[in-house]
Amino acid sequence: MAKKVAAATNGEVKMIADVPRTGTLSAAGVTIIENGKFVFNSPDAVKVVERYKDAYAAGAMPPEALNADYLGNSALYKQGKTAWTTASAGFPSELEKEAPTLLENTVSTPRIGHAPLFIQGISVSAKSKAPDLAMKFAQYVTNNTNQIEFLKIAQGFFPGTKEGNENPDSFTSVIEIPLQKTATEQAAAAIGDATPEYPIQFTYDMDKYLQQQVALAVKGDIPVQEALDKAADYANKNLGK
Structure with a gap:
């Protein structure tokens, strides 16, 4: 959908505002942790990230989506830079305060994949x-x-x-x-x-590192498999720390 919208609007309207992380991979059926070890660097995970890489190349993602420091895809939605976002059920109250003109044009739908x-x-x-x-x-x-x-x-x-x-x-x-x-x-x-968005063993630092590596892969700076391997290795080395 994101690629179709980008093509139809000459890249003006973008749908995706975040790189895939454990929740995205899990929703696509990727196993995140197994027998106490992170295994999200599987061939199925590579396929998911490759789709995001293709979407980015097609102009379906804003550059800010690759920035691990931005405040989340909902921030880009409120700024009018993307046409879709994942958010909590309390998001409409944020729109009412911060972007009231978007409220009447926003529709709530069930989460794609499993509910987090x-x-x-x-x-x-x-x-x-x-x-x-x-x-x-x-x-x-x-x-x-x-x-x-x-x-x-x-x-x-x-x-x-x-x-x-x-x-x-x-x-x-x-x-x-x-x-x-x-x-x-x-x-x-x-x-x-519903299932947990990420395993309890997966820390903030692990998520940040995964986000950084996947962003590099989506941008095309490193191979997707390398990005996932590095992230899984980092997570496993820091388990329990």
């Missing part, structure tokens, strides 16, 4: 002087009633309970932006089949 799951949790130090109290606090924060009440304020997020996710109207009924309500309902419907 971004996990948040509450951790307590093993050296805590009040472990029983900490446990009670965690139970208070994560019980269904308080999760639902919290989401009425933090709209676009989802409860950490099965009961809450099975009754999305309990937390979407207060959403006033129609697009945000639609996006939240779509995401809630997908949670049952």
